[in-house]
Amino acid sequence: MERTRRWKQMRRCSHLFPWCSGHHIRLTRERSPVLTGWKQSTYYYFISFLQALDNLPSAQSCLPFNRSLPACFNGFGRDILQAMQQQQMNAITSFIDGSVVYGSGPKVNNLLRDLCGLNGKLTVNEHFKDPKGRPYLPFEESLQSVCLHGEENVACFRAGDSRVNEGLPLTSLHLLWLRQHNQIAETLKHLNGHWNAETIYEETRKIIGALHQIITMRDYVPKIIGKEFFDNYIGPYGGYDPTVDPSASNVFATAAFRFGHATISPVVRRLNASYQEHESFPSLKLHETFFSPWRIIKEGGIDPIVRGALGTQAAAPHSNKLLTDELTERLIVLSIPQDMDLASLNLQRGRDHGLPGYNDWRDFCGLERIRTLEDFKQVVSDASVAERILQLYKHPDNIDIWLGGLVETFSPGSRTGPMFSCLIAKQMKALRDGDRFWWEADGMFSQEQRDELLKVSLSKIICENTDITEVPPDAFIFGKYPSGYVSCNNLPAMNLEAWREEKSEGTWDNVCTIGILALYHFQ
Numbered sequence: 388m389e390r391t392r393r394w395k396q397m398r399r400c401s402h403l404f405p406w407c408s409g410h411h412i413r414l415t416r417e418r419s420p421v422l423t424g425w426k427q428s429t430y431y432y433f434i435s436f437l438q439a440l441d442n443l444p445s446a447q448s449c450l451p452f453n454r455s456l457p458a459c460f461n462g463f464g465r466d467i468l469q470a471m472q473q474q475q476m477n478a479i480t481s482f483i484d485g486s487v488v489y490g491s492g493p494k495v496n497n498l499l500r501d502l503c504g505l506n507g508k509l510t511v512n513e514h515f516k517d518p519k520g521r522p523y524l525p526f527e528e529s530l531q532s533v534c535l536h537g538e539e540n541v542a543c544f545r546a547g548d549s550r551v552n553e554g555l556p557l558t559s560l561h562l563l564w565l566r567q568h569n570q571i572a573e574t575l576k577h578l579n580g581h582w583n584a585e586t587i588y589e590e591t592r593k594i595i596g597a598l599h600q601i602i603t604m605r606d607y608v609p610k611i612i613g614k615e616f617f618d619n620y621i622g623p624y625g626g627y628d629p630t631v632d633p634s635a636s637n638v639f640a641t642a643a644f645r646f647g648h649a650t651i652s653p654v655v656r657r658l659n660a661s662y663q664e665h666e667s668f669p670s671l672k673l674h675e676t677f678f679s680p681w682r683i684i685k686e687g688g689i690d691p692i693v694r695g696a697l698g699t700q701a702a703a704p705h706s707n708k709l710l711t712d713e714l715t716e717r718l719i720v721l722s723i724p725q726d727m728d729l730a731s732l733n734l735q736r737g738r739d740h741g742l743p744g745y746n747d748w749r750d751f752c753g754l755e756r757i758r759t760l761e762d763f764k765q766v767v768s769d770a771s772v773a774e775r776i777l778q779l780y781k782h783p784d785n786i787d788i789w790l791g792g793l794v795e796t797f798s799p800g801s802r803t804g805p806m807f808s809c810l811i812a813k814q815m816k817a818l819r820d821g822d823r824f825w826w827e828a829d830g831m832f833s834q835e836q837r838d839e840l841l842k843v844s845l846s847k848i849i850c851e852n853t854d855i856t857e858v859p860p861d862a863f864i865f866g867k868y869p870s871g872y873v874s875c876n877n878l879p880a881m882n883l884e885a886w887r888e889e890k891s892e893g894t895w896d897n898v899c900t901i902g903i904l905a906l907y908h909f910q
């Protein structure tokens with residue numbers, strides 16, 4: 388296996404990183420997943436640093452690997468064992484709150500907002516618009532852009548998440564949400580002429596956050612983990628629970644949610660209005676879409692890409708090829724000047740973070756440990772894959788969690804095996820129940836507003852922000868055009884009248900005047 392060869396090379400290279408000894412990984416592996424896998428605080432600062440191996444003689448035989456920056460050692464004197472453990476940090480919030488649109492902190496947020504327009508909108512691209520005059524994402528103002536057009540560096544798009552330029556479908560989703568924000572902000576301004584820019588922005592952001600939560604939890608997660616797991620592990624909403632830790636668990640980010648890498652197709656299809664291969668902009672190999680935002684501007688906007696995403700089935704992992712070669716042979720990662728291998732990165736990231744092995748996580752989820760090849764064959768759909776993995780790892784306890792989870796047979800009606808379903812479900816429940824701004828939490832929205840929010844679907848958002856006129860009613864269910872496709876006009880839309888607010892005494896203007904009078908009074 389190419390992947391295994393690569394991974395072994397990574398290990399051989401590890402003497403180049405004095406802080407990356409196998410010792411640390413062995414130490415943490417002996418600990419319980421409960422202690423090492425689930426983190427304590429809400430925000431971590433995850434920064435990776437570049438290990439440029441290119442200038443070393445052995446560069447050709449190595450894949451560069453940026454270790455996740457360890458958190459500072461600050462627990463000395465309290466819990467020495469905890470403090471001795473290397474932990475990683477995140478750069479972004481774990482909450483499902485639309486931060487991909489707005490950023491996870493004030494610095495990015497201020498860059499994204501249109502603060503001059505006084506209209507509560509997000510800033511848009513000043514140089515280009517799509518063929519129908521719809522806006523594009525603004526450009527990053529960086530002198531050293533990582534986006535390429537041939538050999539030439541070109542501008543990258545800016546959004547709330549720095550990965551926005553990784554691939555064209557991802558960039559298109561970012562753009563859909565930007566347009567949706569600006570559209571809602573415009574309607575709210577019209578409905579509530581007395582609202583100032585800040586109120587319009589915050590109310591719009593609150594709506595966009597709620598829509599992210601609804602689409603993720605109602606439309607997406609049940610299809611990934613299956614209805615049974617959803618009902619058993621997540622269940623109906625029971626209100627905000629302040630005892631729940633909503634931070635992203637290490638195992639979720641480093642392994643379980645990376646199940647998605649096996650759903651990526653080697654081709655990004657671009658389709659015309661009849662959902663056929665686009666005459667002018669043919670489909671692209673996946674690697675041709677990495678960090679290539681110029682293709683959106685120069686090659687027909689996002690509509691062909693969005694149609695391609697709707698009209699193409701997600702890849703299903705094949706036992707002999709879990710990930711497409713486009714990801715294992717042609718991956719581009721920020722600032723690394725060579726083709727990368729996502730499978731190797733995932734395996735090595737799990738070790739970098741000291742994740743316990745596959746069997747420990749099965750234990751954690753209440754699933755039987757794998758003790759023999761026969762046990763393993765029971766949970767893996769292809770017996771020969773089970774054999775090859777055990778030959779390679781020698782003992783079931785050694786199997787890396789990402790690989791073990793990926794080869795498990797899917798649970799009924801799901802896209803993941805039982806262990807990944809369990810880990811994803813636990814994380815999603817924590818993100819919902821531990822979020823005091825969850826859209827269904829007390830005081831967040833009126834009943835009338837909730838009813839309107841529930842009408843929205845990803846398909847409708849696509850309809851409202853592109854020139855696409857026919858869509859599958861549920862964007863997460865594949866349908867071969869025209870079977871099952873509906874006209875955009877037939878999909879329900881949110882009516883923002885529910886946000887109309889009568890101007891009353893004590894509105895912003897009055898409060899301002901009162902504040903100024905009070906200041907005079909006390910001088």
Ligand code: HEM
Nearest residue numbers: 553554639640641644645646647648651720729732733736
């Ligand atoms: C073309 C599509 C994709 C590409 C090129 C891609 C690429 C990457 C890369 C390069 C990393 C960092 C690897 C490392 O150094 O550890 C990563 C991380 C990750 N990916 Fe993907 N990915 C794609 C799609 C997906 C999908 C569809 C999902 C889930 C549904 C997903 C989930 C994740 C997660 C959870 C992480 C870890 C993020 C973190 O810890 O902050 N990815 N991906």
